[in-house]
Amino acid sequence: MIFAAILAGGVGNRMGEVDKPKQFLTLGDKPILIQTVEKFYLNSRIDEVIVLCHKYWLNHTKDLIEDYIPNAENIVVVEGGELRNDTIMNAVKYIEDNHELSEDDIIITHDSVRPFVTHRIIMENIEKTQEVGACDTVIPATDTIVVCHDGNIISDIPNRNYMYQGQTPQSFKILKLKECFNKLSDEDKRSLSDAAKIFVLNGEEVAIVKGEVFNIKITYPYDLKVANTIIDDAKLNISDAETGEYKVNLYDFGEE
Ligand SMILES: Nc1ccn([C@@H]2O[C@H](COP(=O)(O)OP(=O)(O)OP(=O)(O)O)[C@@H](O)[C@H]2O)c(=O)n1
Ligand SMILES: C[C@](O)(CO)[C@H](O)COP(=O)(O)O
Numbered sequence: 001m002i003f004a005a006i007l008a009g010g011v012g013n014r015m016g017e018v019d020k021p022k023q024f025l026t027l028g029d030k031p032i033l034i035q036t037v038e039k040f041y042l043n044s045r046i047d048e049v050i051v052l053c054h055k056y057w058l059n060h061t062k063d064l065i066e067d068y069i070p071n072a073e074n075i076v077v078v079e080g081g082e083l084r085n086d087t088i089m090n091a092v093k094y095i096e097d098n099h100e101l102s103e104d105d106i107i108i109t110h111d112s113v114r115p116f117v118t119h120r121i122i123m124e125n126i127e128k129t130q131e132v133g134a135c136d137t138v139i140p141a142t143d144t145i146v147v148c149h150d151g152n153i154i155s156d157i158p159n160r161n162y163m164y165q166g167q168t169p170q171s172f173k174i175l176k177l178k179e180c181f182n183k184l185s186d187e188d189k190r191s192l193s194d195a196a197k198i199f200v201l202n203g204e205e206v207a208i209v210k211g212e213v214f215n216i217k218i219t220y221p222y223d224l225k226v227a228n229t230i231i232d233d234a235k236l237n238i239s240d241a242e243t244g245e246y247k248v249n250l251y252d253f254g255e256e
Pocket of ligand 2: 084111165166167168193194195217219
Protein backbone atom coordinates (compact mmCIF):
# COMPACT_ATOMS: atom_id res chain seq x y z
CA MET A 1 0.00 0.00 0.00
CA ILE A 2 1.01 3.60 -0.49
CA PHE A 3 0.30 6.17 2.23
CA ALA A 4 0.77 9.94 2.15
CA ALA A 5 1.57 11.65 5.46
CA ILE A 6 0.85 15.38 5.30
CA LEU A 7 2.83 16.98 8.11
CA ALA A 8 0.81 19.78 9.67
CA GLY A 9 1.83 19.38 13.31
CA GLY A 10 3.87 22.58 13.55
CA VAL A 11 2.77 25.92 14.96
CA GLY A 12 4.63 28.20 12.53
CA ASN A 13 6.73 30.33 14.89
CA ARG A 14 8.73 31.83 12.03
CA MET A 15 5.54 33.10 10.39
CA GLY A 16 5.26 35.74 13.13
CA GLU A 17 2.03 37.16 14.55
CA VAL A 18 -0.78 35.31 12.80
CA ASP A 19 -3.95 33.98 14.41
CA LYS A 20 -3.39 30.36 13.36
CA PRO A 21 -0.58 28.05 12.26
CA LYS A 22 0.51 28.94 8.71
CA GLN A 23 -0.90 25.75 7.13
CA PHE A 24 -4.42 27.07 7.90
CA LEU A 25 -3.86 30.49 6.25
CA THR A 26 -5.56 31.13 2.95
CA LEU A 27 -3.65 30.83 -0.32
CA GLY A 28 -5.68 31.65 -3.42
CA ASP A 29 -9.19 30.46 -2.64
CA LYS A 30 -8.52 27.86 0.07
CA PRO A 31 -6.29 27.04 3.05
CA ILE A 32 -2.70 26.07 2.27
CA LEU A 33 -3.30 22.70 3.93
CA ILE A 34 -6.18 21.92 1.57
CA GLN A 35 -4.16 22.98 -1.49
CA THR A 36 -1.54 20.45 -0.38
CA VAL A 37 -3.86 17.60 0.65
CA GLU A 38 -5.68 17.76 -2.71
CA LYS A 39 -2.50 16.93 -4.63
CA PHE A 40 -2.29 13.59 -2.81
CA TYR A 41 -6.01 12.89 -2.45
CA LEU A 42 -6.47 13.14 -6.21
CA ASN A 43 -3.60 10.75 -6.97
CA SER A 44 -5.06 7.32 -7.68
CA ARG A 45 -1.85 5.51 -6.63
CA ILE A 46 -2.27 6.69 -3.04
CA ASP A 47 -4.41 4.45 -0.84
CA GLU A 48 -4.78 6.71 2.20
CA VAL A 49 -3.90 10.30 3.09
CA ILE A 50 -2.98 10.85 6.75
CA VAL A 51 -3.09 14.47 7.83
CA LEU A 52 -1.17 15.04 11.06
CA CYS A 53 -1.78 18.16 13.09
CA HIS A 54 -1.26 19.63 16.54
CA LYS A 55 -3.77 18.29 19.10
CA TYR A 56 -5.30 21.78 19.56
CA TRP A 57 -6.09 21.91 15.84
CA LEU A 58 -7.56 18.42 15.33
CA ASN A 59 -11.19 19.54 15.16
CA HIS A 60 -10.40 22.53 12.96
CA THR A 61 -8.47 20.29 10.55
CA LYS A 62 -11.30 17.74 10.41
CA ASP A 63 -13.82 20.55 9.76
CA LEU A 64 -11.71 22.02 6.96
CA ILE A 65 -11.37 18.67 5.23
CA GLU A 66 -15.11 18.03 5.54
CA ASP A 67 -15.83 21.52 4.10
CA TYR A 68 -13.46 21.37 1.15
CA ILE A 69 -13.30 17.64 0.41
CA PRO A 70 -16.65 16.36 1.71
CA ASN A 71 -17.13 12.65 2.37
CA ALA A 72 -13.54 11.82 1.52
CA GLU A 73 -13.21 8.18 2.50
CA ASN A 74 -9.45 7.84 2.43
CA ILE A 75 -8.38 10.92 4.40
CA VAL A 76 -7.82 10.63 8.16
CA VAL A 77 -6.70 13.23 10.68
CA VAL A 78 -4.23 12.09 13.35
CA GLU A 79 -2.40 13.90 16.14
CA GLY A 80 1.17 14.99 15.33
CA GLY A 81 4.22 14.83 17.59
CA GLU A 82 6.57 17.24 19.33
CA LEU A 83 9.20 17.27 16.55
CA ARG A 84 8.71 16.88 12.81
CA ASN A 85 10.03 13.31 12.85
CA ASP A 86 7.83 12.44 15.86
CA THR A 87 4.91 13.50 13.67
CA ILE A 88 6.11 11.12 10.95
CA MET A 89 6.42 8.31 13.50
CA ASN A 90 2.85 9.00 14.64
CA ALA A 91 1.80 8.39 11.03
CA VAL A 92 3.74 5.12 11.05
CA LYS A 93 2.02 4.09 14.30
CA TYR A 94 -1.40 4.93 12.86
CA ILE A 95 -0.63 2.81 9.78
CA GLU A 96 0.59 -0.13 11.88
CA ASP A 97 -2.47 0.04 14.13
CA ASN A 98 -4.86 0.04 11.21
CA HIS A 99 -3.24 -2.03 8.45
CA GLU A 100 -1.30 -5.25 8.01
CA LEU A 101 2.09 -3.98 6.86
CA SER A 102 4.43 -5.65 4.38
CA GLU A 103 8.06 -4.83 3.47
CA ASP A 104 6.95 -3.07 0.28
CA ASP A 105 4.51 -0.61 1.82
CA ILE A 106 5.50 3.02 1.30
CA ILE A 107 5.00 6.30 3.13
CA ILE A 108 5.30 9.58 1.22
CA THR A 109 5.99 12.33 3.78
CA HIS A 110 5.26 15.90 2.76
CA ASP A 111 5.28 19.34 4.41
CA SER A 112 1.72 20.67 4.59
CA VAL A 113 3.19 24.07 3.68
CA ARG A 114 4.56 23.00 0.27
CA PRO A 115 1.36 23.35 -1.76
CA PHE A 116 3.03 23.38 -5.19
CA VAL A 117 4.16 19.75 -5.23
CA THR A 118 3.41 18.22 -8.64
CA HIS A 119 2.01 14.94 -9.90
CA ARG A 120 5.38 14.15 -11.51
CA ILE A 121 7.25 14.60 -8.23
CA ILE A 122 4.81 12.33 -6.39
CA MET A 123 4.95 9.63 -9.08
CA GLU A 124 8.77 9.70 -9.17
CA ASN A 125 8.83 9.44 -5.36
CA ILE A 126 6.76 6.28 -5.60
CA GLU A 127 8.95 4.77 -8.37
CA LYS A 128 12.26 5.57 -6.64
CA THR A 129 11.10 4.30 -3.25
CA GLN A 130 9.94 1.04 -4.79
CA GLU A 131 13.33 0.72 -6.49
CA VAL A 132 15.77 1.96 -3.79
CA GLY A 133 13.80 1.94 -0.51
CA ALA A 134 13.97 5.68 0.16
CA CYS A 135 14.12 8.96 -1.75
CA ASP A 136 14.39 12.70 -1.23
CA THR A 137 13.18 15.46 -3.54
CA VAL A 138 15.94 17.97 -4.28
CA ILE A 139 16.96 20.87 -6.49
CA PRO A 140 20.56 21.83 -7.32
CA ALA A 141 21.95 24.53 -5.01
CA THR A 142 22.11 27.86 -6.84
CA ASP A 143 24.01 29.78 -4.15
CA THR A 144 27.43 28.60 -3.06
CA ILE A 145 27.07 26.69 0.22
CA VAL A 146 29.31 27.95 3.02
CA VAL A 147 29.96 25.82 6.11
CA CYS A 148 30.67 27.65 9.36
CA HIS A 149 30.55 25.88 12.74
CA ASP A 150 31.22 28.76 15.12
CA GLY A 151 29.19 31.54 13.48
CA ASN A 152 32.42 33.39 12.77
CA ILE A 153 35.04 31.69 10.57
CA ILE A 154 34.27 29.57 7.49
CA SER A 155 35.19 25.90 7.86
CA ASP A 156 34.51 24.79 4.30
CA ILE A 157 33.06 25.74 0.92
CA PRO A 158 32.06 22.45 -0.71
CA ASN A 159 32.05 22.00 -4.50
CA ARG A 160 28.61 23.30 -5.52
CA ASN A 161 28.27 20.66 -8.24
CA TYR A 162 27.54 18.16 -5.47
CA MET A 163 25.26 20.40 -3.41
CA TYR A 164 21.45 20.21 -3.52
CA GLN A 165 18.64 21.76 -1.52
CA GLY A 166 16.28 19.26 0.05
CA GLN A 167 12.54 19.66 -0.43
CA THR A 168 9.68 17.27 0.21
CA PRO A 169 8.19 14.74 -0.48
CA GLN A 170 10.61 12.36 1.18
CA SER A 171 9.45 8.77 0.82
CA PHE A 172 10.38 5.52 2.49
CA LYS A 173 9.61 1.83 2.86
CA ILE A 174 7.69 2.06 6.12
CA LEU A 175 9.15 -0.86 8.08
CA LYS A 176 12.70 0.18 7.18
CA LEU A 177 11.99 3.76 8.28
CA LYS A 178 10.79 2.55 11.66
CA GLU A 179 13.78 0.25 12.08
CA CYS A 180 16.25 3.06 11.21
CA PHE A 181 14.52 5.64 13.44
CA ASN A 182 14.56 3.30 16.44
CA LYS A 183 18.32 2.80 16.07
CA LEU A 184 19.09 6.53 16.44
CA SER A 185 20.20 8.09 19.73
CA ASP A 186 18.00 10.77 21.30
CA GLU A 187 20.68 13.32 20.44
CA ASP A 188 20.65 12.32 16.76
CA LYS A 189 16.84 12.43 16.72
CA ARG A 190 16.82 15.98 18.09
CA SER A 191 19.44 17.15 15.60
CA LEU A 192 17.54 16.08 12.49
CA SER A 193 15.98 18.75 10.27
CA ASP A 194 14.47 16.25 7.84
CA ALA A 195 13.61 12.56 7.58
CA ALA A 196 15.99 11.43 4.81
CA LYS A 197 18.86 11.71 7.27
CA ILE A 198 17.26 8.94 9.36
CA PHE A 199 18.32 6.60 6.53
CA VAL A 200 21.64 8.35 5.86
CA LEU A 201 22.73 8.05 9.52
CA ASN A 202 22.02 4.32 9.31
CA GLY A 203 24.16 3.94 6.18
CA GLU A 204 21.07 3.21 4.04
CA GLU A 205 20.75 4.48 0.46
CA VAL A 206 18.45 7.39 -0.35
CA ALA A 207 17.84 8.20 -4.02
CA ILE A 208 17.16 11.71 -5.29
CA VAL A 209 14.14 12.86 -7.25
CA LYS A 210 14.20 16.14 -9.18
CA GLY A 211 12.15 18.78 -7.35
CA GLU A 212 11.02 22.14 -8.65
CA VAL A 213 12.19 25.64 -7.76
CA PHE A 214 8.55 26.59 -7.20
CA ASN A 215 7.98 23.72 -4.75
CA ILE A 216 8.64 26.21 -1.96
CA LYS A 217 8.09 25.76 1.76
CA ILE A 218 6.06 28.58 3.25
CA THR A 219 8.17 29.42 6.29
CA TYR A 220 8.29 33.24 6.58
CA PRO A 221 5.71 35.92 5.67
CA TYR A 222 7.80 36.62 2.54
CA ASP A 223 7.21 33.04 1.35
CA LEU A 224 3.46 33.53 1.58
CA LYS A 225 3.79 36.58 -0.68
CA VAL A 226 5.80 34.51 -3.16
CA ALA A 227 3.21 31.71 -2.96
CA ASN A 228 0.42 34.18 -3.73
CA THR A 229 2.40 35.44 -6.70
CA ILE A 230 2.75 31.90 -8.01
CA ILE A 231 -0.99 31.38 -7.55
CA ASP A 232 -1.80 34.68 -9.28
CA ASP A 233 0.53 34.11 -12.20
CA ALA A 234 -1.76 34.11 -15.19
CA LYS A 235 0.55 31.88 -17.18
CA LEU A 236 0.33 29.03 -14.70
CA ASN A 237 -2.57 26.64 -14.79
CA ILE A 238 -2.98 25.82 -11.13
CA SER A 239 -6.61 24.84 -11.64
CA ASP A 240 -5.55 21.41 -12.85
CA ALA A 241 -5.76 19.90 -9.40
CA GLU A 242 -5.98 16.37 -10.78
CA THR A 243 -2.44 16.33 -12.12
CA GLY A 244 -1.03 19.24 -10.14
CA GLU A 245 0.99 20.09 -13.26
CA TYR A 246 1.43 23.58 -14.65
CA LYS A 247 0.91 24.26 -18.35
CA VAL A 248 3.84 26.65 -18.45
CA ASN A 249 6.69 26.04 -16.08
CA LEU A 250 8.26 29.46 -15.56
CA TYR A 251 10.36 28.15 -12.73
CA ASP A 252 12.03 25.18 -14.40
CA PHE A 253 15.75 24.92 -13.70
CA GLY A 254 16.54 22.89 -16.80
CA GLU A 255 16.48 19.25 -17.76
CA GLU A 256 18.72 16.77 -16.03
N1 LIG B 1 6.19 18.79 15.32
C1 LIG B 1 6.02 19.12 14.04
C2 LIG B 1 6.74 20.21 13.48
C3 LIG B 1 6.53 20.52 12.14
N2 LIG B 1 5.64 19.81 11.41
C4 LIG B 1 5.35 20.18 10.02
O1 LIG B 1 6.51 20.10 9.23
C5 LIG B 1 6.43 21.04 8.17
C6 LIG B 1 7.73 21.82 8.02
O2 LIG B 1 8.03 22.43 9.25
P1 LIG B 1 8.17 23.99 9.48
O3 LIG B 1 8.12 24.74 8.21
O4 LIG B 1 9.34 24.18 10.38
O5 LIG B 1 6.81 24.31 10.27
P2 LIG B 1 6.63 24.81 11.75
O6 LIG B 1 7.34 23.90 12.69
O7 LIG B 1 5.19 25.00 11.92
O8 LIG B 1 7.35 26.25 11.68
P3 LIG B 1 8.34 26.93 12.72
O9 LIG B 1 9.60 26.09 12.71
O10 LIG B 1 8.55 28.30 12.14
O11 LIG B 1 7.65 26.95 14.06
C7 LIG B 1 5.24 21.94 8.45
O12 LIG B 1 4.22 21.61 7.54
C8 LIG B 1 4.89 21.63 9.88
O13 LIG B 1 3.50 21.75 10.18
C9 LIG B 1 4.96 18.74 11.98
O14 LIG B 1 4.16 18.09 11.30
N3 LIG B 1 5.17 18.42 13.29
C1 LIG C 1 12.20 18.66 5.28
C2 LIG C 1 12.49 20.04 4.77
O1 LIG C 1 11.32 20.63 4.26
C3 LIG C 1 13.47 19.92 3.62
O2 LIG C 1 13.81 21.18 3.17
C4 LIG C 1 13.04 20.94 5.83
O3 LIG C 1 14.29 20.46 6.28
C5 LIG C 1 12.09 21.15 6.99
O4 LIG C 1 12.67 22.04 7.90
P1 LIG C 1 11.79 22.85 8.94
O5 LIG C 1 12.74 23.64 9.77
O6 LIG C 1 11.00 21.84 9.71
O7 LIG C 1 10.92 23.75 8.14
